Amino acid sequence: MTHHDHQEIVLIVEDDVETAKALAELLSLESFDSIIVENGQEAMAMLRTGRRPCLILLDIMMPGMDGWELRDAVLSDPGLSTIPIVLVTADTAAFGKAATLSVPIIRKPVDAGQLLDEVRRFC
Amino acid sequence: LSRAYKSKTSSPCLRAEASPDLSLTTNTAAVATRQERPGDEAFRLLVESVKDYAIFMLDPAGVVTTWNRGAERLKGYRPVEIIGKHFSTFYPDDEVAAGKPDRELEIASAEGRYEEEGWRVRKDGSLFWASVIITAVYDQDATLRGFAKVTRDLTERRRAEQERIELAHAQEAIRVRDEFLSIASHELRTPLNALLLHASALEILLRRVFANQADANGLFDKAVNIGKQGRRLEELIGKLLDVSRLSTGRLSVTPQLVDLVKILEDVIATYLPEAERSGCVVRLSAPPSVRGFWDPLRLGQVVTNLLSNALKFGRRNPIDIAVQVDGNTVQIAVRDRGIGIAPEEQLRIFQRFERGMSPASYGGLGLGLYIVERLAQAHGGSVRVESIVGEGSTFTVELPIVADAGERIANLSTVPEP
Numbered sequence: 001m002t003h004h005d006h007q008e009i010v011l012i013v014e015d016d017v018e019t020a021k022a023l024a025e026l027l028s029l030e031s032f033d034s035i036i037v038e039n040g041q042e043a044m045a046m047l048r049t050g051r052r053p054c055l056i057l058l059d060i061m062m063p064g065m066d067g068w069e070l071r072d073a074v075l076s077d078p079g080l081s082t083i084p085i086v087l088v089t090a091d092t093a094a095f096g097k098a099a100t101l102s103v104p105i106i107r108k109p110v111d112a113g114q115l116l117d118e119v120r121r122f123c
Numbered sequence: 124l125s126r127a128y129k130s131k132t133s134s135p136c137l138r139a140e141a142s143p144d145l146s147l148t149t150n151t152a153a154v155a156t157r158q159e160r161p162g163d164e165a166f167r168l169l170v171e172s173v174k175d176y177a178i179f180m181l182d183p184a185g186v187v188t189t190w191n192r193g194a195e196r197l198k199g200y201r202p203v204e205i206i207g208k209h210f211s212t213f214y215p216d217d218e219v220a221a222g223k224p225d226r227e228l229e230i231a232s233a234e235g236r237y238e239e240e241g242w243r244v245r246k247d248g249s250l251f252w253a254s255v256i257i258t259a260v261y262d263q264d265a266t267l268r269g270f271a272k273v274t275r276d277l278t279e280r281r282r283a284e285q286e287r288i289e290l291a292h293a294q295e296a297i298r299v300r301d302e303f304l305s306i307a308s309h310e311l312r313t314p315l316n317a318l319l320l321h322a323s324a325l326e327i328l329l330r331r332v333f334a335n336q337a338d339a340n341g342l343f344d345k346a347v348n349i350g351k352q353g354r355r356l357e358e359l360i361g362k363l364l365d366v367s368r369l370s371t372g373r374l375s376v377t378p379q380l381v382d383l384v385k386i387l388e389d390v391i392a393t394y395l396p397e398a399e400r401s402g403c404v405v406r407l408s409a410p411p412s413v414r415g416f417w418d419p420l421r422l423g424q425v426v427t428n429l430l431s432n433a434l435k436f437g438r439r440n441p442i443d444i445a446v447q448v449d450g451n452t453v454q455i456a457v458r459d460r461g462i463g464i465a466p467e468e469q470l471r472i473f474q475r476f477e478r479g480m481s482p483a484s485y486g487g488l489g490l491g492l493y494i495v496e497r498l499a500q501a502h503g504g505s506v507r508v509e510s511i512v513g514e515g516s517t518f519t520v521e522l523p524i525v526a527d528a529g530e531r532i533a534n535l536s537t538v539p540e541p
Contacts, residue, residue: 016313022320029327061309090312090361108316109357112323 008054008123010034013043013070014088015062023057023088023110030116032123040065044073047080054123057115060089067094071103084122088115177274180260183267185210185228197276199246210272213243215250231257232267240277252281304367308360315357322350362490365424369497376501378416378525383453384409384446386419390426391444394434402439403459405430409446413453415524421498425506426455428491429518433459440515451524452504460515469508495520 010027012034014020020036027034035053037043039062047053056074060067067087074080087098090108098105106114170178170191177194179187186209190202198205198213205212211224218224218241231237236258243253254275260268326346333339391405398405426444433442440460447454464472473496492506495518499506503523510516 016317018314018317019320022317022324026320026324026327029324029331090309090316108312109319109354110316110323112320112327 008033009051010119010123011043011046011053011056012036013038013040013056013062013067014059015039016059019059023115026112026115027119030119032119039063040067040070040073043070047074047077047083052080053083055119056083056085057119058085058087060087060091060094086118086122175275177272179272181210181228181257181270181272183228183232183269185224185270188269194274197245197251197274198243204246213274215242215244218242227255227257228270231259231270235259240281243274251276252278301367304363308364308367311360312357312364315353315360319350319353319357322346322353326350362494365494366490369494376418376421376498378418378502380414381417381419381422383413383415383417383422383455384411386422387426387444387446387455390423390430394427394430397431397434398442401434401437403434403437404441405444406441407444407446409444410448413446413448413524415453415522415526417502417522417525421501425495425498425520426457428495429455429457429520432491432518433457433461433516436461436516438462448524452521453524454519454521456517456519458515458517463512463514464508464510464516465512469510472508473506492518 010032012020012023014023014036015038017036017038020038024034024036034057035046035051037046041064043056044065058067058070065073067089071085071087074083074085085103087094087103087105088108088110089105094105104118106118173191173193174196175193176191177197178191179194180189182188186207187205188207190200190206194205195201209224211219214224227237227239236256238254238256240252240254242250243255244250254277256273258271258273260271262268326343329339329342329346333342387407387409391407394405430442430444437459438461442460443456443458445454445456445458447456473492496506499520499522503525504521506518506520508516508518
């Protein structure tokens with residue numbers, strides 16, 4: 001993405017590339033830049049390069065390291081633990097857990113208004 | 124016993140006549156001819172009295188020479204009826220024709236014993252599943268004297284085993300189907316999510332590009348409708364996933380302190396456009412607030428399913444949603460004035476994939492009420508319907524009002540502890 005109205009960047013962690021691109025395009029309409037990674041390991045690798053996103057949009061159901069595991073990894077890294085995370089999932093079972101942990105969560109199919117509101121809150 | 128075995132050449136009929144009241148283990152003629160040791164009599168009585176096993180002797184040619192009480196009970200013959208007959212009488216005709224009884228004796232004499240489970244025939248012609256052991260009996264000179272045959276009736280055990288196997292197969296089939304349903308709904312949802320995001324982006328772009336053009340409203344509507352229909356599709360797929368979770372017990376219910384009236388108001392608000400389209404007015408009559416521990420998402424799903432049904436079948440008449448607190452329970456009644464449900468349909472509609480109406484006249488998968496009932500039950504509640512054909516239906520969900528979260532969360536939630 002090549003918009004520069006916002007200094008900051010959103011990290012999209014989503015194993016379905018088409019969904020990730022559609023999210024990024026929607027964000028770009030409001031001039032938010034984003035970086036797409038397809039799994040938890042790639043996300044950690046990106047985060048450790050030192051580029052700090054204003055927000056992580058995190059899918060939960062991913063092969064390998066899932067969204068919860070990535071969240072744990074981010075939280076246990078002192079350099080990363082303050083990066084805000086918003087979960088994005090169709091898995092209704094995740095909603096209860098998200099509520100008990102007070103993690104913001106967006107339900108798939110994503111409501112564009114709700115998504116943009118969350119992003120504006122942090123970026 | 125020597126004489127009994129030597130007599131194998133004598134006619135079976137004569138043998139039976141010679142010992143008309145043979146309810147004994149050993150042939151009375153044989154017993155009479157020799158000195159009986161004290162142990163022999165005890166052993167004879169022991170074998171004779173065994174009721175759960177058929178224990179009897181065959182001569183080397185396979186002719187029955189003794190018969191105990193267990194044999195009588197199992198196979199139905201009295202001693203006089205069977206002693207002197209060939210043991211192939213106990214086998215089904217096709218096995219006799221195939222030479223199975225003789226083959227078994229051959230194996231027993233060659234290897235010392237023969238063991239199997241198989242069908243055997245009672246006197247009355249009925250079959251039972253038998254465990255059979257045939258042991259060859261030799262004398263001191265290693266001459267074959269005959270065979271000891273022990274038979275057990277395992278029909279019940281076999282039936283129970285068959286049932287267990289069938290049950291396991293059925294459960295496996297259900298598991299495979301639900302797993303398929305779960306994977307299929309996930310796979311179907313994934314491109315749909317991308318599609319809906321594109322529809323949202325399209326709508327935003329169109330509004331931006333054609334911001335001040337009055338004749339562009341049709342374009343906005345198209346984008347909005349793509350999104351709307353996509354969401355409908357998504358909802359149906361979500362129901363499939365929920366059903367597969369319900370039946371595999373993976374659907375989680377996570378109660379938290381919520382205001383039921385607020386949830387109802389939220390759901391009704393999201394259904395206002397649809398209500399407008401279907402020409403129904405939705406009215407809510409409720410106390411200002413009813414607070415308790417319920418899963419807000421699941422409660423919303425219950426109300427959503429009932430309300431969307433009411434809109435679907437409501438025939439443009441008003442829909443009333445009433446909330447009533449009665450002691451420790453709350454009732455949510457959704458009443459339509461639509462087509463109604465015939466009495467014989469009223470139980471069926473809560474089953475999976477069942478619908479009151481033919482699929483041709485009304486859309487849907489027939490999962491909504493099934494989900495409603497299971498979710499109500501997961502909250503310790505219930506759902507019932509009262510309906511008159513042509514006048515409408517009232518679905519009433521009754522839920523316990525739980526003031527304390529602790530135990531309920533522990534019992535119902537399948538969400539692991541963080």
